[in-house]
Amino acid sequence: MTKVAQRYDNLAAARNFKPGKAKNSTMDIPEIFGENTLTLDKLEERLPKAAWKDLQKTIDEGESLNIDVADAVALAMKDWATEKGATHFTHWFQPLTGSTAEKHDSFITPNQGGGAMAVFSGKDLIQGEPDASSFPSGGLRPTFEARGYTAWDPTSPAFLIENQNGTYLCIPTAFASWKGEALDHKTPLLRSSDALNKAAKAALKLFGIESKKVNSTVGCEQEYFLIDQEFVYRRPDILTSGRTLVGAKPPRGQELDDHYFGSIPERVLSFMLEAEKELYKLGIPVKTRHNEVAPSQYELAPIFEMSNVAADHQQLTMMVLKKVAKKYGLECLLHEKPFDGLNGSGKHLNWSLSTAEGDNLLEPGESPHENMKFLFFFTAVLLGVYRHQDLLRISVAHAGNDHRLGANEAPPAIISSFIGDQLNDIVEQLISGGAKSSKQGGLLGLGSPVLPHLPKHAGDRNRTSPFAFTGNKFEFRALGSNQSPSFPIVVLNTIVAEAIEDMTEDLNKAKKGDSIEKALAKVLSNRLKECKAVIFNGDGYSDEWQDEAKERGLLNLKTTPDALPYLTEKENISLFKKYKVLNKKEMLSRKEIWTEQYITTRTIEVDTIESIAKTMIYPAVVRYIGELSKAVDQTKALGLDHSGSLNMLNKVNDGLNRLNTALEKLAEVQGKLSYKDTSDHARKVETDVLPIMKDIRDAIDFLERYVADDYWPLPVYREMLFIK
Template structure:
């Protein structure tokens, strides 16, 4: 194995750069492989175009005639770009995307053909996709259905059609369907609240910008590490003398080979309509980041999955490997996917953007306070939404936010909320002057960057948006975004009802709004935290505040099935109890499989590579000790080293054996939740660090 690694290192050092020409003006190729509204406008009759646009903007259904027209236009456009096949591109509960390619060519007519029925719906084999017990293995039927709100695109020689994926009996088997429902719920709830301020608001769209962190290493070095290949992370390793402690990699000059790779994948992404905007070195060696501009949340999540796939494929031609695992290397920064979320009205107002108008700032405060309240009430559910085996290795270490959910808003906004809470017994006069008397006059002074940045906060307000920093780098962002939009929709619904109750009592509308907000500020105060989320003091303080600290995923997943969560998802028609229970079965099973794989690769490397190498070294020392003795030279230090190595070898062999036996016991457990907890506590918790240290 050591020889393999030396050869890999030699190959990596001798790589020649894959030179990439200057991409040129982005305006000349951005979205060239996308079949979106601009392309439809040029190829569809005005009536059909209007119907499709209405479907995208307002969620109306596409009739069969319009579907046929879109299919015909998409086929012609795609074939002109070299496409020979089409596929329904969907996101099953595997954590990856899926696709089944069908040819445009009709062997009966000898012509290319693509009907609206094939565009709107297909039937992929659903038997091998995770269903959590909803479907038996022999019950294979499942359906994909076109999502017009996310544009089609040509990828290679295939027209890709973004779709949802549901079972034969109608349950969602993907990440997109629940997100679409959650976005619809927050649209409805937010619009009602906005109309308390402005009747012109008829729609509210969730907007998202996803910062994607990633590591890049040479392909040969990756292939020389079975743990990286099998588990996505190094289960063994030794901290280098020089890691990230000098912070000299962060925002530094981008290495030429990586720079070529970045230019290459960015051009491919831009052609697919992914608006990548920012690139830079991250903190850890070989770690980098790419970030797009904000998009509609559904499109943004689709684009993130497509971007990760594009990055991986382009890396191949540069003899590189991209790592998205949340913690590929112990002791270095992990990989996050920072989700920057906001709500935008159809009138162009960012509801999280402070203004110099008192009236507009009351609107800002309304959504600001309700979001904080939602996070406080459903903190455990939000924690569950970012739980995974990979993220368990990351959360709470090396600049990753802790598992304790909290909200950072900055000292200025903290002061504003405190002032508003305190002045509850101030006599209030009607009219605009009431804002002054309530201390809201401080709000108009807020500028865009009204807060500092707190890298230790899992959920931070950053000026005109909330940044959900705890999402794992390898995870589909649709899951946490489904939860976030669902809980905010529920909180806004409750707020609207509370304000209406106050108004029915005769309270003036604006006073009723302020009264309810003040109540929410007081009730959710515990979730606001401005300090160091890494500190031990915060763990103690969070406990005093009654905040949960759920450190492992198997137990975190329970929050999906508590009474409050079931009510939220059911009330807003996002996921049924059956679907939630099934998804938790999938989550627990996935956790089991990933820890099991890590355990197996750890045992294999230790027994078949580490121990033989250690014994070979030990035998050399034994010969050395004997030679020293024959020469009459003291050999005590060598004998001590032999003993230390022997002790470590014994530890490795014993603990690996015990771990394997423990796996055999745990594998007999039938309940997935109990089995996942056992893998967490009795395999990962009991053996991983002990074996790693001995190695």
């Protein structure tokens, strides 16, 4: 039996990148920062003073925007965009697919003289009407009713997307059905921000502070992998699923710990520099870049921004990373677990509270035990997290993240909060009757007179905590790298708004007969006793924590099918309804959409691995068995010892039989799969289908270790991870 030609050249990837001629690559960040963004400063310069004042009231105080102001803004926006080469505009929105969406319209309108002119009105700015029929609605509307509306969000700046052949204007918008129900991520995010603002401003008044507005602020660390495009095009699993569904563990992975914070490869650094330049032009404040733990894994992180803008910028960041990577012959993989046995990728959501006047409400200061304002809001966050562990877990529940949570690169599915030694000591003091001191970090001596004494924090970090306090913010570490951060922000805003409101009511009652200090001490003591179970400073990976968490009454929702049913619990529906963030129909729709997305994702993966097994692996192995069989026959005919080739033949044949058995079992299970509803369907996929998918993978990975390299039809891990 003849062997087919080798399907790829594993050196082609190394030849793809051709560094250009040396040139001056100096980047003037202040000069380019925000040049493709219509910032408020630029808009103020272009608007009449009266229109600018009215727009400020809309942005800062939520007042309605009248059509005259909208017309003035539209004219300024159009002039700015066309001056920079834009020919089209789009209402840029975030449907419940998790990605972004856009429909482009030209500025050009014919005139009576047979020519054309650029026109853009306030009506065009405020409202768009895309066809909503193919976006998921989860039963919010019948399939034959397709109308949907996009509504301009003036709190997030418009921006330009450049292409080598042109430029277009993107206007961030919300997306709703004809009945006004939210079909997107932005609408509930803006609603939750309003709820949080209202609750926090009322609380601040008790401390004698008047604030114009309180915002949640966010900075999202983004992890990702880069591999050569040559390999992606040779891997059907990466093309359809975003991850490898098969692949044996390479001789070298991340065991040497040499990639983390290592020197960035030249090709990768070139990509990073161009990606950062594009992000700066869009006004995205990228701060750090570095190698992550796994080979070919990297990370970037921005500075904090208002949560709504940060969520928009996160979507843009993912888009820019993927777009720029292709220019360097690379593919940016944002899947949570693209390579089995290696660290996956997350999106750490750093979340805090700040006033419009610049006061971070989660800044403990030098003496946290005396900082009443900080202790109030810090406790409110812990209270919200304890009460609504299920919602936080749901906010990060999707198929990709199920591979990652609980592994050595991600926190467990149990929601708990690390607060450090200093704050833990203060919590214990408050529960016991009052805080009188704060542990101090002091200085860290390094044993050499030439090295400085470093300020030492009052507590260490804990990388196993899903929700850790890290100085002046909380870090929600359970997000998956490929997901929108919007719903996790919605959940945090809403649960903290509720906790703040309840504690404000407590404090109002308590201070009637006491000073604010004594009243607050009572409130903090009671509420910290209530939520103390969610505080955990130990090892989240330990088996002991699993048992202890159960005793504390904490949930352990290990998979997406375990978590999503909790979304529509009565308490959760009541919470979102109370704060006008999501109504019951909108909640039910999201549960349905996210459950269907889980099923669809898994179905694509199962169909893909089955196709790879049948059309690529099976034929390659049969050809190799033919070659081994011939070798056995020839050595036997010559009277030579053929035990080696016979042993290899038996191993490969056994592996093929294992693969065949798993494929037959898959067909049998899929043929008998029955379910009551989408939630039951998702659970059956997770319990009945995925174990067989693993059996198929195990058989293929076994065969990869024995089949001759020149027969194997897929790029292997050692090539994808180390060829740059």
